[in-house]
Amino acid sequence: MRILRVLSAAGVVALLALLVWQVAHRHGPGVAQKVDKGRIVAAPKLDLPRLDLAGRLDLASLRGSVVVVNFWQSSCLPCKQEARTLAATARAWKDRGVVFVGVDALDTKSAARAYLKRYGVDYPNVRDAVATQYPNWGVTGVPETFFVDRHGRVVPPHIAGPATRQDLEDGIKRARESA
Numbered sequence: 001m002r003i004l005r006v007l008s009a010a011g012v013v014a015l016l017a018l019l020v021w022q023v024a025h026r027h028g029p030g031v032a033q034k035v036d037k038g039r040i041v042a043a044p045k046l047d048l049p050r051l052d053l054a055g056r057l058d059l060a061s062l063r064g065s066v067v068v069v070n071f072w073q074s075s076c077l078p079c080k081q082e083a084r085t086l087a088a089t090a091r092a093w094k095d096r097g098v099v100f101v102g103v104d105a106l107d108t109k110s111a112a113r114a115y116l117k118r119y120g121v122d123y124p125n126v127r128d129a130v131a132t133q134y135p136n137w138g139v140t141g142v143p144e145t146f147f148v149d150r151h152g153r154v155v156p157p158h159i160a161g162p163a164t165r166q167d168l169e170d171g172i173k174r175a176r177e178s179a
Contacts (some may be wrong), residue, residue, distance in 0.1 A: 030138020044136035048126035067148040074115035082162035083119035147171040149178035
């Protein structure tokens with residue numbers, strides 16, 4: 001009986017991963033692919049319900065600040081590996097005009113909130129229940145991190161996979177220097 005449950009869960013996860021991949025590739029190249037080629041592009045609209053507080057968070061409302069956008073999921077092992085690094089880096093830059101925003105997708109609210117608490121993540125986080133933002137940003141998996149300059153443009157680098165403190169520092173500096 002337990003093996004059947006595991007196989008069923010694995011099947012659901014595989015189908016969900018296939019759906020996300022298809023959605024991400026159906027609309028052509030997203031921001032990630034353009035940024036990976038060294039381009040600076042307008043940040044896609046991001047207006048989602050918050051996980052950490054009531055209400056919504058609109059990326060456009062953060063214009064004037066450098067924003068680090070991190071896509072994650074509570075069951076993702078690499079996300080767990082980078083979570084404390086992201087939280088510590090967010091705290092270090094908080095008073096210097098840098099805002100971190102986490103985008104949780106394909107998760108339950110309870111699992112996402114437990115993750116935030118467990119890893120000490122206290123920067124703003126939003127919930128994208130069915131990964132509607134993946135195609136716009138070009139996200140093909142989690143974790144992925146993007147850097148948005150003060151003008152609302154995504155600048156290189158785009159980090160696919162767990163980000164190190166140095167990766168984050170370099171991306172933040174690049175976004176701060178963007179004219």
